[in-house]
Amino acid sequence: MQAAVVDKAVAAVAKPKDFDVPVLGDYLQVPSLAPGxxxxxxxxxxxxxxxxxxxxxxxxxxxxxxxAVAKLGDLVKSSRGLQVYLDSCVKCGACTDKCHYFLGTADPKNMPVARQDLLRKVYRRYYTVAGKYLPKLVGAEDLTEEVLDDWYTYYHQCSQCRRCSVYCPYGIDTAEVSMAAREIMDTVGKGQKYCNEIIGKVHKLGNNLGLPEPALADTLEGLEEDVEEEIGIDVKFPLDVKGADVLLVTPSADFFAEPHIDGLIGYAKVFHQAGLSWTISSHASEAANFGLFIGSHDNMQKVALRIREAALELGVKRIVFGECGHAWRVGYSFLNTLAGPFDFLDSNYPVPQHIVEVTHDLLQQGRLTLDPEANDDKRVTFHDSCNVARASRMGSLPGGQFTLPRDVIKASCNHFFDMPANTIGEATFCCGGGGGLLTDDLVELRVKGAMPRMQALKEVNDRHQITHMAAICAICKSQFSKVFPYYGFQMDQIISVHQLVGDALVFNSDPGARRITQ
Amino acid sequence: MGVVASLVIYLAVAVFLIGVGRKVYRYASTPAPLKIPTTPAPVTRTGVVFRMAREVVFFESLFKASLWTWVFGWLFHAGLFLTLLTHLRYFTQPVWGWVAWLAPLGPYAGMAMVIGLAGLLVRRLCVDRVRYISAPSDYLMLVFLLLIAGSGLTMRFYFHIDIVALKQFALGLLSFDLQSLPGGFALWLHLFLVSVLLIIFPFSKLLHAPGLFFSPSRYQVDNPREKRHAGGSRRQSGGSGG
Incomplete structure (x- = not known):
């Protein structure tokens, strides 16, 4: 989350990494294997x-x-998915050319099935009859130091984006396998710094940045001044307001990083114009939940419970999530299980709601007016974030996670063009920085893993001269600002969906917004 | 010969039923702590039935993934399904009408199996990515199935066997009234390999067949906001992952 901020600082001192940036061709090619x-x-x-x-x-x-072997046994016993996934693979190869990291690096251990096999071969050795007695025949292996090393290397080259699970005839989800492997490694004391350091900050201070309440209050106050100066309207950014209707839970990158912050300004403008009373909570000042990435149910639940605590303490009626991909997965799919039931909230609204759902509803009810001409200087495409696309929904119909953001974008700008069909929607490519990999020690992986998305962007750019790619995920936004320059794009070509909304929003003189902060 | 063959077949069927039964019980009783359907996913139980039917009958996901694997894989499985149905004529007396009606399709089904399996084997050998992920057992399984289908087809076309005696043997198995098995190497090989296949089924990747029905990414309904998925403890969520 914090990477965009940190990136700029580190980039100044870090030496350029020594690796070849993939060259974009006319179309996406499946590489020949380059082992190791x-x-x-x-x-x-x-x-x-x-x-x-x-x-x-x-x-x-x-x-x-x-x-580690005992932990693997425990996990298999406590997760139907993991057990079925480890048993069922027939090595058909359907997934082998689906992972962006494989396509960008050609390392065969980045093929989803090969990545799963790093854990599966150990499962077979210790927990299946065939693997116990005929290990060579079925590809079972002892858990050695080399295997552990491979786990650490290659389970940190999976962004848990679930693209492979779309194509697997049994729905085997490498994300589940990779989360289990990370959980096992944490259990034996071999954790990843980036994720675990950040989760520690959330437990202590409530957000990934480690930002204490006074600093957050200061930041939001500064934002109010900036916005008022720019558009002459007193748009509020309320913090810890008891009795507000809406609790906004948003990735903490929205408070600082570019282009995230313009998204946050967009949400605030929407709330202002719609006359909704809302607040941010300093206790749950983070939508991101890195507990997901490390496969730790306990840590994920602990982080999720902060949202429940904040909602109760502030007495809100609704919970709304800002633009963040994996946060929306945890929010949409898991929050009710981890921190529910939410019967103390207004039952007229889903819990939680995505900010795009809120804006979409307001547009449908005619409570917002957008002037798309305000964005006539932009030619926009949209990046479907992996967790939103394949692990959540928006609205009431399957696939709403694809149509709602596009409806909102098209209402905000006149020039919208999609990337090729096999790279969007459920087939979308991860940005290359998801799943807890958005860290500077993995820049080579992030650049190479972005290749398939960059290829698709190049194709739509060649046809339609795109100026901006919009996204609804804090990780995607940070990742693209970082990797765009490697592929000849500008870092500011990535923008928030709600920046488009905020810029197109027509303020009229009748906002119920007077009651926002009282 | 009849007694030995009968005992082998009984053993194989017992191992298959008990082994797969145990696995299915284990899958069903293992908790599914969280909602993880691969979305877009159906929002109703009925929708899930249709999604699952499309996977089971048409291999929808595989079709999206790889056309050639789909063609060969589907040919093999469809052929196998039809072959199993036509084999019912050995176990029904009088032969059920629709089984008799299907009977002429038997050889074509067998050939579809062989073509499918051969295609999958060639793919496994020739595509570098698939070769990389293949263990010896993956090749053996294909060879095994090719031998089963091949031995079956040779009986149809070259080494004709005493069908009447075979049927008596088969009906004897069902009524525990053991009969002698007619001669013929192809038949013995065929029955032996099928028995071995049944025995390894619960211990191998053939578990993909029951596994698909317990795959949360496919069977779960996408309704986590509307209906709280009670996860966590084993007791709470066991067997009710939907």
Missing amino acids: SMAHSKPFEAKPVHQEKLGFPGELIDNWQEV
Whole structure:
């Protein structure tokens, strides 16, 4: 989340990395295998201080093999999905050319089935009859140091985007396998620094940035001044307002990073114009939930419960999520299970709602007026974020997660063009930075993993001279600002969907907004 | 010969039923702590039935993924399904009408199996990505199935066997009244390989057949906001992942 901020600082001091940026051709090609080509790519390991805050051992424990095998057994017993996925693969190869990291790196261990097999071969060895007695025949292997090393390397080259699960004839979801592997590694003391450090901050302060309440209040106040100066309207950014109707839970990158912050301004303008009373909570000042990425149900639940606590404390009636992909997965798919039931909220609205659903509803009811000509300088395409596309929904119909954002964008600008059909919707390519990989120690992976999306962007750009790509995910926005320049695009060509909305919004003199902050 | 063959077949069927039954029980009783359907997913139970039917009958996801794998995989499975149905004529007396009606399709079904399996084998050998992920058992399984289908077809076209005696043997199996097995190497091989296949079924990737029905990414209804999915403890969610 914080990467966009940190990136700029680090980029100034870090040496340019020594790797070849993929060349974009006329169309996407499936590469020939280049074994071991990404074996060197590993994120920094978590330090004891990061590990212990999450309840994990500080460093690799002595009897790690034993503990890891036992943990694998526990996970298989507690997750139907994992068990079925480990048993059912027939090695048909349907997924082999579907992963953006494979397409961008050609490393065969980045083929989804090969990535799963790193865990599956250990499962077979210790938990199946065939693997116990005929390991060579069925490709079963002992859990050795090399295998653990491969786990750390390649389970941190999966962004858990679920593209492979769309194409698997049994719906095998590599994300589940990769989360299980990370959970096992955390359990034996081999965690990833980026994710675990951030989760520790959320437990302590409520957001990924480690931003305390006074700093947040200060930031929001500054935003109010900026917006008033720019458009001459007193748009509020309320914090911890008891009795507000709507609790906005948004990724903390929205408070600081570009282009995220223009999205936040967009939400505030929508709330203002619609006359909705709303607030941000300093206790749950983060939509992101990295507990998902490390496969830790406990940590994910602990983070999710902050939202429930904030909603109760502030006495709100609705919960709305800002633009963040995996946060929306946790919000839409898991929040009710992890932190529900939410029967204390207004039952006329789904819990939670996505900000795009809110804006879409308001547009349908005629409570907002947009002037798309305000964005006539832009020619826009839309990046479907992986978690929104394949792990959630918007609205009441399947596929609403594709149509609602496009409806909102088309209402906000006159020039909209989609990327090729096999790269959007349920077939969308991950930005290359999801799943807890948005860190500078993985820049090579992020650049190469972005290749399929960059290829699609190039194709729509060649035909329609695109000026901007809009997204509804904080990670996607940070990732694209970082990798666009590697492919000849400008970092500011990535924008928030609600920036388009905010810029097109027509303010009339009748906002019920007077009651916002009281 | 009849007694030995009968005992082998009984053993194989027992291992198959108990093994698969245990696995299905394990799948059904393992909790599904969270809602993880691959979306867009149906929002109603009926919708899920249709989604699952499309997967089972048409291999919808595989069709999206890889046309050649789909063509060969579907040919094989459709052929196998039809072949199993036509084999009912050995176990029904009098032969059910629709089974008799299907009987002439038997050889074509067998050939579809062989073509499908051969295509899958060639793909496994020639596509570098698929070769990379293949273990010895993956090749063996295809060879195994090719031998089963091949031995069956040779009986049809070259090494004719005593069908009347075979049917008596088959009906004897059903009524536990063991009969002698007619001669013929192809027949013995055919029955032996089928028995071995039944025995390895619960311990191998053939579990994909029951597995599909327990795959949360496919069977779950997309309604987490409308209906709280009670996850967490095993007791709460076991067997009610929807």
